[in-house]
Amino acid sequence: MSVAVLGSGAFGTALAISLAGKQPVTLWSRNPVHAQAMTEARENTARLPGYPLPEAILVTSDLEQATQADTLLLAVPMQKLRAILAEHSALFDGHVLVACCKGIELTTGLGPVQVMNETVPSAKAALLTGPSFAQDIAAGLPTALTLACSDPNLCTKLQEQLTTANLRLYRTTDTAGAELGGALKNVMAIACGAVIGAGMGDSARAALMTRGYAEMQRMALACGAKPETLAGLSGFGDLTLTCSSELSRNYRLGLSIGRGEGFDPSVTVEGAATARAVDSKARDMNLDMPITHTVVGLLDHSLTIAQATAQLLARPLKEE
């Protein structure tokens, strides 16, 4: 099975570098100028500087050429996933599509596997998610991720194809759990960044992470996910990483909110749109998601940090 990575941002480039250690990989960029620059420099200086592209990577901006591969990894932001699939749906027919994005679609409340199933019903959909920074994968540091696919045989084949020397994949058929863990942990990372940025300390962060995890489970279980998926790499694992490292863009957005500073709007921060999508989904499902709701208030500037903190601390006392 041949493989192509569609989307040449930080994560797509890192995955291509890792996979190129065991097989030829096509890396697609929608921007011909960017593709040419990467081909010449043998580096993605725009999104992942400092990590050379191995010879086994072919960079192209020709989507027809890239979609010749059997397995297509979609490493584009969540809110762009539907557009790229819908615009070129004939090219994706019958392929194995592995989404590498984390989030919930703002307009529909759907996760990446659901969006792929809806947009290209003839394709077989999977999800690669879990704790990993693009820089760590590109540097060949040890990493473990979750590969989710509802078809157990395909999941096993993909696990073999996409596991590399330093990137170890665990498989699950629980796509809903993997989708929601990866999406919701980014919302909690924004909250944790805000707490640290505002100087509220590590104990407050631990409280938010734990109660945030309860919130993640509440929504995921209501959507039919398995608790063990949330306890795995795609849920607890990624929550831990993203809520505690300044390499995370979601966490850094939170830090800037907590410090009252601005933030570059061109940076991909999946948790911002996802917080709004989840807040609205929670309302529809009659689920209590106070941290998510508070993050939306911070993002919309309808709450100050002081108000957000007071609001969370004043909630009725309850059993854990």
Ligand SMILES: NC(=O)C1=CN([C@@H]2O[C@H](COP(=O)(O)OP(=O)(O)OC[C@H]3O[C@@H](n4cnc5c(N)ncnc54)[C@H](O)[C@@H]3O)[C@@H](O)[C@H]2O)C=CC1
């Ligand atoms: N950077 C990281 O460490 C990790 C990122 N991810 C996930 O990977 C996904 C992508 O993130 P990054 O690569 O980091 O973002 P990025 O901001 O570095 O790159 C996004 C890429 O998507 C491309 N893109 C945007 N809209 C597009 C469209 N309509 N059609 C085609 N391409 C389009 C952009 O040109 C850019 O190359 C996100 O969902 C993120 O949560 C997951 C794990 C780690």
Ligand SMILES: O=C(CO)COP(=O)(O)O
């Ligand atoms: O998903 C990630 C780590 O697993 C990357 O986090 P950010 O998108 O917050 O940078």
